[in-house]
Amino acid sequence: MNILVTGGAGFIGxxxxxxxxxxxxxxxxxxxxxxxxxxxxxxxAEILSIPAIxxxxxxxxxxxxxxxxxxxxxxxxxxxxxxxKAVGESVEKPWEYYENxxxxxxxxxxxxxxxxxxxxxxxxxATVYGDPAEIPITENCPKGQCTNPYGWTxxxxxxxxxxxxxxxxxxxxxxxxxxxxxxxxxxxxIGENPNGIPNNLMPYITQxxxxxxxxxxxxxxxxxxxxxxxxxxxxxxxxLAKAHVAALQCFSSKFQVPSSKSQPSxxxxxxxxxxxxxxxxxxxxLDMVKAFVRVNGADVPYSIKPRRAGDIATCYCNPAKAxxxxxxxxxxxxxxxxxxxxxxxxxxxxxxxxx
Ligand code: NAD
Ligand code: UFG
Numbered sequence: 176m177n178i179l180v181t182g183g184a185g186f187i188g189x190x191x192x193x194x195x196x197x198x199x200x201x202x203x204x205x206x207x208x209x210x211x212x213x214x215x216x217x218x219x220a221e222i223l224s225i226p227a228i229x230x231x232x233x234x235x236x237x238x239x240x241x242x243x244x245x246x247x248x249x250x251x252x253x254x255x256x257x258x259x260k261a262v263g264e265s266v267e268k269p270w271e272y273y274e275n276x277x278x279x280x281x282x283x284x285x286x287x288x289x290x291x292x293x294x295x296x297x298x299x300x301a302t303v304y305g306d307p308a309e310i311p312i313t314e315n316c317p318k319g320q321c322t323n324p325y326g327w328t329x330x331x332x333x334x335x336x337x338x339x340x341x342x343x344x345x346x347x348x349x350x351x352x353x354x355x356x357x358x359x360x361x362x363x364x365i366g367e368n369p370n371g372i373p374n375n376l377m378p379y380i381t382q383x384x385x386x387x388x389x390x391x392x393x394x395x396x397x398x399x400x401x402x403x404x405x406x407x408x409x410x411x412x413x414x415l416a417k418a419h420v421a422a423l424q425c426f427s428s429k430f431q432v433p434s435s436k437s438q439p440s441x442x443x444x445x446x447x448x449x450x451x452x453x454x455x456x457x458x459x460x461l462d463m464v465k466a467f468v469r470v471n472g473a474d475v476p477y478s479i480k481p482r483r484a485g486d487i488a489t490c491y492c493n494p495a496k497a498x499x500x501x502x503x504x505x506x507x508x509x510x511x512x513x514x515x516x517x518x519x520x521x522x523x524x525x526x527x528x529x530x
Contacts, residue, residue: 176423177249178202179292181235181283182256183228184211186367187298187353190360190416191254192219192228198420203248205241206257207234210370212527218364235279238286245290252294252426253287254419255280258328261374262485265325276328277335284339293346294426296419299333301354301408301453301490302326310457311493314352314449322485337448349422354408354453354492356415358512359519366519367412368526376463377409377512381520384473391475393460395482400489404460408453408491411507411515418452421503450497454505457491467513 178195182188183204189211195202204216216228229248233240235257258276259265265272280297287293303326304312305319321327333350340346357377359366372388373379382388396403424430458466464475498504507515 176200176251176426178423179205179244179248179250179253179287180256181205181253182211182258182298184208184213184215184230185256186211187356187412187415188254188256189215189219189365190412191256191419192216193222193360193365194413194416194420195254196223196225200420200423203229203231203244203250205231205233205235205244208232210259212368213530214527215365215368217530222360222362222364235283236275238282241283241286245286245292250287250290250292252296252423253283253292254296255283256298257283258298260325262323262325263374265323265328269324272324272328276325277331280332280335284336288343288346293343295336295347296349296351296422297332297336299350299352299449300326300329301352301451301492303330303333303352304490306487307490310489311455311491312451313493314451314496333449340448347426348448349425350449351418351422351452352449352492353415354410354451354490356412357409358411358413358507358515360413361515361518363515363518363522366516366523368523376407376460377516378520380464380467380475381516383475383477384467384471384517385520385524387524389476391464391477392480393464393477394480394486396461396479397482398488400459402459402461405486406457406459406489406491408456409458409463409509409512410453410505411512413515414454414505414507415452418450418497418501418503421497421501422450424501450501451492451494452497453492453494455492455494456509457489458509462509463513466509467517470510470513471517473517 180202184206336348340348
Protein backbone atom coordinates (compact mmCIF):
# COMPACT_ATOMS: atom_id res chain seq x y z
CA MET A 176 0.00 0.00 0.00
CA ASN A 177 1.00 3.64 -0.38
CA ILE A 178 0.49 5.31 3.00
CA LEU A 179 0.19 8.95 4.00
CA VAL A 180 2.03 9.24 7.33
CA THR A 181 1.18 12.46 9.15
CA GLY A 182 3.67 13.31 11.90
CA GLY A 183 6.10 10.87 10.29
CA ALA A 184 9.20 12.79 11.42
CA GLY A 185 8.25 12.25 15.08
CA PHE A 186 9.22 9.50 17.51
CA ILE A 187 6.63 6.85 16.68
CA GLY A 188 6.16 7.94 13.06
CA UNK A 189 9.85 7.59 12.17
CA UNK A 190 9.98 4.06 13.61
CA UNK A 191 6.79 3.13 11.80
CA UNK A 192 8.23 4.24 8.45
CA UNK A 193 10.96 1.62 8.80
CA UNK A 194 8.48 -1.17 9.51
CA UNK A 195 6.20 -0.05 6.65
CA UNK A 196 8.99 -0.10 4.07
CA UNK A 197 10.39 -3.37 5.41
CA UNK A 198 6.93 -4.91 5.00
CA UNK A 199 6.84 -3.79 1.34
CA UNK A 200 4.74 -0.63 1.69
CA UNK A 201 5.67 2.88 0.61
CA UNK A 202 4.96 6.12 2.44
CA UNK A 203 4.76 9.88 2.06
CA UNK A 204 5.33 12.01 5.17
CA UNK A 205 3.49 15.21 6.04
CA UNK A 206 4.89 17.00 9.08
CA UNK A 207 5.11 20.63 10.20
CA UNK A 208 8.27 19.82 12.21
CA UNK A 209 6.82 21.55 15.28
CA UNK A 210 8.18 18.73 17.46
CA UNK A 211 10.62 16.95 15.19
CA UNK A 212 13.71 17.23 13.05
CA UNK A 213 14.03 16.27 9.37
CA UNK A 214 17.33 14.52 10.19
CA UNK A 215 15.14 11.70 11.55
CA UNK A 216 13.77 11.13 8.03
CA UNK A 217 17.30 11.17 6.54
CA UNK A 218 18.33 8.51 9.03
CA UNK A 219 15.23 6.41 8.31
CA ALA A 220 16.22 6.44 4.62
CA GLU A 221 19.80 5.46 5.56
CA ILE A 222 18.57 2.54 7.68
CA LEU A 223 16.38 1.42 4.78
CA SER A 224 19.14 2.02 2.19
CA ILE A 225 16.81 4.11 0.04
CA PRO A 226 17.58 7.58 -1.35
CA ALA A 227 14.92 9.45 0.66
CA ILE A 228 11.48 9.29 2.25
CA UNK A 229 9.08 11.55 0.30
CA UNK A 230 8.43 14.47 2.65
CA UNK A 231 6.18 17.54 2.65
CA UNK A 232 6.79 20.28 5.20
CA UNK A 233 3.06 20.89 5.58
CA UNK A 234 0.76 21.51 8.51
CA UNK A 235 -2.35 19.29 8.56
CA UNK A 236 -4.43 22.41 9.26
CA UNK A 237 -3.27 23.79 5.90
CA UNK A 238 -5.94 22.61 3.48
CA UNK A 239 -4.17 23.90 0.37
CA UNK A 240 -0.93 22.26 1.42
CA UNK A 241 -2.69 18.92 1.92
CA UNK A 242 -4.52 19.30 -1.40
CA UNK A 243 -1.16 19.61 -3.14
CA UNK A 244 0.07 16.40 -1.49
CA UNK A 245 -3.08 14.52 -2.53
CA UNK A 246 -2.84 15.93 -6.06
CA UNK A 247 0.65 14.45 -6.38
CA UNK A 248 0.04 11.06 -4.74
CA UNK A 249 -2.63 8.42 -4.52
CA UNK A 250 -2.98 6.94 -1.05
CA UNK A 251 -4.50 3.67 0.07
CA UNK A 252 -4.57 4.74 3.71
CA UNK A 253 -3.41 7.31 6.22
CA UNK A 254 -1.58 6.63 9.48
CA UNK A 255 -2.29 9.75 11.47
CA UNK A 256 0.34 10.55 14.11
CA UNK A 257 0.41 14.34 13.76
CA UNK A 258 -0.56 16.10 16.95
CA UNK A 259 0.69 17.89 20.02
CA LYS A 260 1.29 15.51 22.92
CA ALA A 261 2.70 17.26 25.99
CA VAL A 262 0.24 16.70 28.82
CA GLY A 263 1.39 19.62 31.02
CA GLU A 264 1.60 22.06 28.11
CA SER A 265 -1.96 21.15 27.12
CA VAL A 266 -3.16 22.36 30.52
CA GLU A 267 -1.42 25.71 29.93
CA LYS A 268 -2.47 26.00 26.28
CA PRO A 269 -5.81 24.21 25.85
CA TRP A 270 -6.88 26.28 22.83
CA GLU A 271 -3.68 25.41 20.97
CA TYR A 272 -4.18 21.71 21.69
CA TYR A 273 -7.83 21.58 20.62
CA GLU A 274 -7.13 23.70 17.56
CA ASN A 275 -4.09 21.72 16.42
CA UNK A 276 -5.24 18.20 17.22
CA UNK A 277 -8.96 18.46 16.52
CA UNK A 278 -8.85 21.22 13.89
CA UNK A 279 -5.97 19.48 12.11
CA UNK A 280 -7.69 16.09 12.09
CA UNK A 281 -10.97 17.56 10.78
CA UNK A 282 -9.14 19.21 7.87
CA UNK A 283 -7.13 16.07 7.15
CA UNK A 284 -10.20 13.83 7.13
CA UNK A 285 -12.08 16.24 4.88
CA UNK A 286 -9.27 16.33 2.32
CA UNK A 287 -8.96 12.54 2.53
CA UNK A 288 -12.63 11.98 1.71
CA UNK A 289 -12.54 14.52 -1.15
CA UNK A 290 -9.81 12.37 -2.65
CA UNK A 291 -11.52 9.04 -1.98
CA UNK A 292 -9.07 7.89 0.71
CA UNK A 293 -11.22 6.65 3.59
CA UNK A 294 -8.88 4.34 5.47
CA UNK A 295 -7.31 5.80 8.61
CA UNK A 296 -5.32 4.51 11.57
CA UNK A 297 -5.46 7.01 14.41
CA UNK A 298 -2.93 7.33 17.26
CA UNK A 299 -5.07 7.15 20.34
CA UNK A 300 -3.93 6.59 23.88
CA ALA A 301 -4.57 4.69 27.08
CA THR A 302 -5.34 8.10 28.51
CA VAL A 303 -8.90 7.78 27.14
CA TYR A 304 -9.63 5.21 29.89
CA GLY A 305 -9.05 7.86 32.57
CA ASP A 306 -8.66 6.10 35.91
CA PRO A 307 -9.52 2.71 34.43
CA ALA A 308 -12.56 0.83 35.67
CA GLU A 309 -10.74 -2.51 35.27
CA ILE A 310 -7.16 -3.81 35.27
CA PRO A 311 -5.92 -5.23 32.97
CA ILE A 312 -7.76 -2.88 30.64
CA THR A 313 -9.66 -4.47 27.77
CA GLU A 314 -11.20 -2.52 24.89
CA ASN A 315 -14.60 -3.04 26.55
CA CYS A 316 -13.52 -0.95 29.53
CA PRO A 317 -15.56 2.26 29.43
CA LYS A 318 -13.81 5.47 28.51
CA GLY A 319 -13.21 7.71 31.52
CA GLN A 320 -12.62 11.29 32.56
CA CYS A 321 -9.38 12.62 31.11
CA THR A 322 -7.34 14.81 33.42
CA ASN A 323 -6.00 17.20 30.77
CA PRO A 324 -6.91 18.78 27.40
CA TYR A 325 -4.44 16.54 25.51
CA GLY A 326 -6.31 13.47 26.71
CA TRP A 327 -9.63 15.02 25.77
CA THR A 328 -8.40 15.64 22.21
CA UNK A 329 -7.76 11.90 21.89
CA UNK A 330 -11.09 10.96 23.43
CA UNK A 331 -13.01 13.47 21.29
CA UNK A 332 -11.21 12.51 18.08
CA UNK A 333 -12.06 8.85 18.66
CA UNK A 334 -15.72 9.90 18.79
CA UNK A 335 -15.41 12.12 15.72
CA UNK A 336 -13.84 9.33 13.67
CA UNK A 337 -16.32 6.69 14.82
CA UNK A 338 -19.24 9.00 13.98
CA UNK A 339 -17.79 9.60 10.51
CA UNK A 340 -17.46 5.85 9.95
CA UNK A 341 -21.02 5.30 11.16
CA UNK A 342 -22.42 7.92 8.80
CA UNK A 343 -20.40 6.72 5.80
CA UNK A 344 -19.63 2.99 5.75
CA UNK A 345 -17.05 3.71 3.06
CA UNK A 346 -14.75 4.73 5.90
CA UNK A 347 -12.57 2.23 7.76
CA UNK A 348 -11.37 3.70 11.03
CA UNK A 349 -8.86 1.93 13.28
CA UNK A 350 -8.15 3.41 16.69
CA UNK A 351 -4.92 2.20 18.27
CA UNK A 352 -4.76 2.97 21.97
CA UNK A 353 -1.06 3.06 22.78
CA UNK A 354 0.15 2.40 26.28
CA UNK A 355 3.63 3.78 27.16
CA UNK A 356 6.03 3.76 24.19
CA UNK A 357 9.75 3.64 25.04
CA UNK A 358 12.94 2.27 23.46
CA UNK A 359 14.41 3.10 20.10
CA UNK A 360 15.45 1.45 16.85
CA UNK A 361 18.28 -1.01 17.63
CA UNK A 362 20.58 0.88 15.22
CA UNK A 363 20.66 3.74 17.74
CA UNK A 364 20.16 6.17 14.82
CA ILE A 365 16.59 7.25 15.61
CA GLY A 366 14.83 7.66 18.93
CA GLU A 367 12.84 9.94 21.19
CA ASN A 368 14.05 13.55 21.09
CA PRO A 369 12.04 15.60 23.56
CA ASN A 370 12.28 19.38 23.60
CA GLY A 371 13.46 20.79 26.93
CA ILE A 372 12.83 18.94 30.17
CA PRO A 373 11.29 15.53 29.42
CA ASN A 374 7.80 14.87 30.78
CA ASN A 375 8.01 11.13 30.37
CA LEU A 376 9.86 8.66 32.53
CA MET A 377 12.21 6.96 30.07
CA PRO A 378 13.74 10.04 28.43
CA TYR A 379 14.18 11.49 31.91
CA ILE A 380 16.05 8.35 33.04
CA THR A 381 18.32 8.39 29.97
CA GLN A 382 19.10 12.10 30.42
CA UNK A 383 20.07 11.49 34.04
CA UNK A 384 22.24 8.54 33.01
CA UNK A 385 24.01 10.58 30.33
CA UNK A 386 24.68 13.38 32.82
CA UNK A 387 22.32 16.02 31.42
CA UNK A 388 20.16 16.02 34.57
CA UNK A 389 21.20 15.50 38.17
CA UNK A 390 18.62 13.03 39.40
CA UNK A 391 15.27 11.50 38.58
CA UNK A 392 12.30 12.62 40.64
CA UNK A 393 10.06 9.62 41.35
CA UNK A 394 6.54 11.02 41.55
CA UNK A 395 5.10 9.33 44.64
CA UNK A 396 5.90 6.08 46.47
CA UNK A 397 2.62 5.78 48.33
CA UNK A 398 0.41 4.38 45.56
CA UNK A 399 -1.41 1.11 46.06
CA UNK A 400 1.13 -0.82 43.97
CA UNK A 401 3.74 -3.46 44.96
CA UNK A 402 6.50 -0.89 45.62
CA UNK A 403 4.32 2.22 45.96
CA UNK A 404 5.40 3.79 42.64
CA UNK A 405 3.19 4.11 39.55
CA UNK A 406 2.76 1.05 37.32
CA UNK A 407 2.55 1.34 33.52
CA UNK A 408 2.52 -0.86 30.42
CA UNK A 409 5.76 0.12 28.67
CA UNK A 410 5.98 -0.99 25.07
CA UNK A 411 9.02 -0.98 22.77
CA UNK A 412 8.50 1.52 19.97
CA UNK A 413 9.50 -1.08 17.36
CA UNK A 414 6.68 -3.34 18.54
CA LEU A 415 4.32 -0.38 18.47
CA ALA A 416 5.46 0.47 14.94
CA LYS A 417 4.77 -3.11 13.82
CA ALA A 418 1.24 -2.86 15.23
CA HIS A 419 0.51 -0.22 12.58
CA VAL A 420 1.66 -2.52 9.81
CA ALA A 421 -0.53 -5.29 11.25
CA ALA A 422 -3.49 -2.90 11.47
CA LEU A 423 -3.28 -2.15 7.73
CA GLN A 424 -4.84 -5.56 7.11
CA CYS A 425 -8.12 -4.08 8.43
CA PHE A 426 -8.35 -2.23 5.12
CA SER A 427 -8.22 -5.37 3.02
CA SER A 428 -11.58 -6.60 1.75
CA LYS A 429 -10.47 -10.07 2.89
CA PHE A 430 -9.92 -8.97 6.50
CA GLN A 431 -11.32 -11.56 8.80
CA VAL A 432 -11.74 -11.45 12.55
CA PRO A 433 -10.53 -14.94 13.45
CA SER A 434 -11.66 -15.55 16.97
CA SER A 435 -13.53 -12.55 18.26
CA LYS A 436 -16.41 -13.34 20.55
CA SER A 437 -18.00 -10.00 19.80
CA GLN A 438 -18.29 -10.48 16.05
CA PRO A 439 -19.04 -13.49 13.86
CA SER A 440 -16.14 -14.73 11.77
CA UNK A 441 -17.22 -13.85 8.26
CA UNK A 442 -15.44 -12.48 5.24
CA UNK A 443 -15.77 -8.82 4.28
CA UNK A 444 -16.57 -7.86 7.82
CA UNK A 445 -16.19 -4.22 8.79
CA UNK A 446 -13.11 -4.02 10.94
CA UNK A 447 -13.66 -3.73 14.62
CA UNK A 448 -12.07 -0.42 15.26
CA UNK A 449 -10.35 -0.33 18.61
CA UNK A 450 -7.19 -2.07 19.77
CA UNK A 451 -5.11 -1.75 22.92
CA UNK A 452 -1.44 -1.71 21.97
CA UNK A 453 0.63 -2.69 24.97
CA UNK A 454 2.46 -5.73 26.33
CA UNK A 455 0.03 -6.66 29.09
CA UNK A 456 2.78 -6.34 31.72
CA UNK A 457 2.84 -3.61 34.34
CA UNK A 458 6.19 -2.26 35.58
CA UNK A 459 6.67 0.30 38.33
CA UNK A 460 8.87 3.36 38.11
CA LEU A 461 11.45 1.65 40.32
CA ASP A 462 11.27 -1.54 38.19
CA MET A 463 12.24 0.59 35.18
CA VAL A 464 15.07 2.33 37.02
CA LYS A 465 16.44 -0.96 38.37
CA ALA A 466 16.24 -2.66 34.95
CA PHE A 467 18.01 0.31 33.35
CA VAL A 468 20.86 0.18 35.88
CA ARG A 469 21.17 -3.62 35.71
CA VAL A 470 21.17 -3.90 31.90
CA ASN A 471 23.22 -0.80 31.08
CA GLY A 472 25.52 -0.55 34.06
CA ALA A 473 24.72 3.17 34.18
CA ASP A 474 24.03 5.20 37.28
CA VAL A 475 20.53 6.70 37.78
CA PRO A 476 20.32 8.65 41.06
CA TYR A 477 16.76 9.32 42.13
CA SER A 478 14.76 10.78 44.97
CA ILE A 479 11.12 10.45 45.93
CA LYS A 480 8.98 13.50 45.15
CA PRO A 481 5.31 14.23 45.73
CA ARG A 482 2.75 12.65 43.42
CA ARG A 483 2.27 14.38 40.05
CA ALA A 484 -1.21 15.85 39.56
CA GLY A 485 -3.40 13.74 37.30
CA ASP A 486 -1.33 10.52 37.62
CA ILE A 487 -3.04 7.22 38.33
CA ALA A 488 -1.61 4.28 40.28
CA THR A 489 -1.81 1.49 37.73
CA CYS A 490 -2.39 1.25 34.00
CA TYR A 491 -1.74 -1.85 31.91
CA CYS A 492 -3.74 -3.59 29.27
CA ASN A 493 -4.97 -6.91 28.07
CA PRO A 494 -3.63 -6.97 24.49
CA ALA A 495 -5.43 -10.22 23.54
CA LYS A 496 -7.74 -8.59 21.00
CA ALA A 497 -4.86 -7.30 18.86
CA UNK A 498 -3.30 -10.77 18.95
CA UNK A 499 -6.51 -12.59 18.05
CA UNK A 500 -7.65 -10.24 15.30
CA UNK A 501 -4.44 -8.72 13.91
CA UNK A 502 -2.00 -11.50 14.77
CA UNK A 503 0.15 -8.85 16.48
CA UNK A 504 1.82 -9.06 19.86
CA UNK A 505 4.72 -7.29 21.49
CA UNK A 506 7.97 -9.25 21.29
CA UNK A 507 10.39 -7.01 23.18
CA UNK A 508 10.78 -7.20 26.95
CA UNK A 509 11.86 -4.67 29.54
CA UNK A 510 15.59 -5.41 29.02
CA UNK A 511 15.30 -4.63 25.28
CA UNK A 512 13.44 -1.41 26.09
CA UNK A 513 16.02 -0.05 28.53
CA UNK A 514 18.96 -1.21 26.38
CA UNK A 515 17.69 0.45 23.20
CA UNK A 516 16.64 3.66 24.99
CA UNK A 517 20.15 3.94 26.37
CA UNK A 518 21.80 3.04 23.05
CA UNK A 519 19.96 5.96 21.39
CA UNK A 520 20.72 8.46 24.18
CA UNK A 521 24.37 7.44 24.50
CA UNK A 522 24.97 7.77 20.77
CA UNK A 523 23.00 11.04 20.52
CA UNK A 524 23.42 12.88 23.83
CA UNK A 525 22.08 16.10 22.29
CA UNK A 526 19.40 14.37 20.20
CA UNK A 527 19.39 15.03 16.46
CA UNK A 528 21.85 17.60 15.07
CA UNK A 529 20.65 20.76 13.33
CA UNK A 530 19.52 19.87 9.81
P1 NAD B 1 5.98 13.34 18.29
O1 NAD B 1 5.74 14.71 18.81
O2 NAD B 1 7.36 12.83 18.27
O3 NAD B 1 5.37 13.21 16.81
C1 NAD B 1 4.26 13.95 16.39
C2 NAD B 1 4.62 14.63 15.09
O4 NAD B 1 3.51 15.40 14.62
C3 NAD B 1 5.81 15.61 15.23
O5 NAD B 1 6.76 15.30 14.24
C4 NAD B 1 5.18 16.98 15.00
O6 NAD B 1 6.08 17.87 14.37
C5 NAD B 1 4.00 16.63 14.12
N1 NAD B 1 2.87 17.58 14.17
C6 NAD B 1 2.24 18.10 15.26
N2 NAD B 1 1.25 18.90 14.87
C7 NAD B 1 1.23 18.90 13.51
C8 NAD B 1 0.43 19.54 12.54
N3 NAD B 1 -0.54 20.39 12.87
N4 NAD B 1 0.69 19.31 11.23
C9 NAD B 1 1.70 18.47 10.85
N5 NAD B 1 2.48 17.85 11.74
C10 NAD B 1 2.26 18.06 13.06
O7 NAD B 1 5.04 12.35 19.11
P2 NAD B 1 4.98 10.75 19.12
O8 NAD B 1 5.39 10.30 20.47
O9 NAD B 1 5.64 10.19 17.93
O10 NAD B 1 3.40 10.56 19.03
C11 NAD B 1 2.74 10.30 17.81
C12 NAD B 1 1.25 10.24 18.08
O11 NAD B 1 0.98 9.23 19.06
C13 NAD B 1 0.68 11.54 18.65
O12 NAD B 1 -0.60 11.75 18.09
C14 NAD B 1 0.59 11.25 20.13
O13 NAD B 1 -0.41 12.02 20.75
C15 NAD B 1 0.23 9.77 20.13
N6 NAD B 1 0.58 9.08 21.38
C16 NAD B 1 1.86 9.18 21.85
C17 NAD B 1 2.19 8.57 23.07
C18 NAD B 1 3.57 8.71 23.64
O14 NAD B 1 3.74 8.47 24.86
N7 NAD B 1 4.61 9.01 22.85
C19 NAD B 1 1.22 7.82 23.77
C20 NAD B 1 -0.07 7.73 23.24
C21 NAD B 1 -0.36 8.36 22.03
N1 UFG C 1 7.34 9.46 36.39
C1 UFG C 1 8.21 9.78 37.40
N2 UFG C 1 9.15 10.74 37.16
C2 UFG C 1 9.24 11.40 35.97
C3 UFG C 1 8.33 11.06 34.94
C4 UFG C 1 7.39 10.09 35.19
O1 UFG C 1 8.17 9.21 38.48
O2 UFG C 1 10.12 12.28 35.83
C5 UFG C 1 6.34 8.40 36.63
C6 UFG C 1 4.91 8.87 36.53
O3 UFG C 1 4.47 9.39 37.77
C7 UFG C 1 4.20 7.59 36.12
C8 UFG C 1 5.24 6.87 35.25
O4 UFG C 1 6.49 7.44 35.62
O5 UFG C 1 3.93 6.79 37.23
C9 UFG C 1 5.02 7.08 33.75
O6 UFG C 1 4.92 8.47 33.49
P1 UFG C 1 5.01 9.04 31.98
O7 UFG C 1 4.92 10.53 32.10
O8 UFG C 1 6.19 8.47 31.29
O9 UFG C 1 3.74 8.41 31.29
P2 UFG C 1 2.19 8.54 31.63
O10 UFG C 1 1.69 7.16 31.92
O11 UFG C 1 1.93 9.57 32.64
O12 UFG C 1 1.61 9.07 30.25
C10 UFG C 1 2.09 8.60 28.97
C11 UFG C 1 1.97 9.74 27.97
C12 UFG C 1 0.52 10.07 27.74
C13 UFG C 1 -0.22 8.83 27.34
C14 UFG C 1 -0.04 7.74 28.38
C15 UFG C 1 -0.70 6.46 27.97
O13 UFG C 1 2.66 10.90 28.43
O14 UFG C 1 0.44 10.99 26.67
O15 UFG C 1 1.34 7.50 28.58
O16 UFG C 1 -0.29 6.11 26.72
F1 UFG C 1 -1.52 9.12 27.21
